[in-house]
Amino acid sequence: MKLRILGCSGGIGEGGHTTALLLDEDILIDAGTGVGQLGLNALLKIDHVFVTHSHLDHIAFIPFLVDTAGCQRVKPLTVHALPATLQCLKQHVFNGHIWPDFSIIPNARQPYMRYQPLVVGESIMLDGRKITPLPTHHVVPSIGYQLDSGQASLVFTGDTSAHEPLWEAINRIDNLRYLIIESAFSNAKRDIALHAKHLYPAMLADGLNKLRHDAEIYITHLRQDEADVTMREIIACVTRGHPRRLLSGHIFEF
Template sequence: MQVKILGCSGGIGDSLRTTSILIDEDILIDAGTGVGDLTIDELLLIDHIFVTHSHLDHIVSIPFLMDTVMGLRTDPVTVHATAETIKVLKEHIFNWKVWPDFNVIPNAEEAFLQYSEIKLGEVTTLGQRSITAVPANHVVPAVGYHIDSGESSLVFTGDTTTCDKLWQHVNAIENLKYLIIETAFSNGEIELAKISKHLCPSLLFDELNKLTRAAEIYITHLKPGEGEVIMQEIEQSKHEFKPKALQNQHVFQL
């Protein structure tokens, strides 16, 4: 299994792209602005989109993707998300006011977009690959994802703050290889991090103290203009884990 980072920033500008991860050629985890760098031929291969939560930086490319591939492929695109996130997509995005409702185009029986509700701990198997929703703690209902090739696993936390239940799941993964975890703010903005339910370096290491397995750790969702400060604060820590900053186009092999 190949996992490619299309976007991993908390904002846009220059080369920054918001959150999106491509698994092999046919699965997206979130659909931020990084999806826009794919060619039309690559967009046509996307069969599944797993959404962590409903915030715009994680879903913004779904409407454009649907508009692009509509009529160019025969099978629908399946959006996998929690019931709460699906409700938001239906009410606030695909509602004919912001964007057409591809769930009924050309008709309800042959729609270009279909929804598949996911629940925490529920495994979705696609070929030899399994994707499981894991707990997250954000200002809206949110999940992370455990991606397993059978040989090794990657966990993507999505947007989250302190979440003990997440680590209960992560620590049970025997073939864990990679952990991608957010850190959106610097320590100087810890109160903003807490209010918005994100992490800063001090909160990050509080969470990593709960990790009992070895893993390569990568930091995502750095706010534009703050990435250098955040990573300096992380690098200056004496913690046993030494996280690295995630980069666009980084490829993980599972």
């Protein structure tokens, strides 16, 4: 497996792009503004989008992807997500008002897009690649993903707060090589992080103390206005591993 980071910022501006990860050439994990860095030929190769949750910074470019590539595809783009997330997309995005309903365009038998509900803990196999939804805790229904090549695994948590079932699931992975986990706010904004159900450095450190694997740790969803401060706090309070800042363009092979 080869995972390319298209976007991993907590916002836009100054080169920042919101969350989008390209797995090999045909799978997106989330579809934030980072998708806009891809050319048309690359967009046409994407067959699946696995969504962590319904927030705009993680789904913003699904409508543009379908609209741009749909008429040139030979099969529908499949959007995988929790049922609650799919319902949000149907009701609030692909509703004929915000964007056309591409699940019935050009017709219901041969649409440009189809929905595939996921269940936490139930894996999907795609050409030998195993993708498993993991339990997370956010202000809307959310999941992370374990990407397993058979030789090694990468975990992407998406947006989450402290959640014991997540650490239990991660610790059951016997071939974990990489962990990409968020810290959306600095310690000074602890109250905002708690309200928004995001991690901040001290809470992240508590979670990482539960990790029983010697994995490489990367921090995503940093806000541009305090990314450096947040990373310094993480390095100061995390007592195990050497967390690094995730950057657009970073490539993981496993």
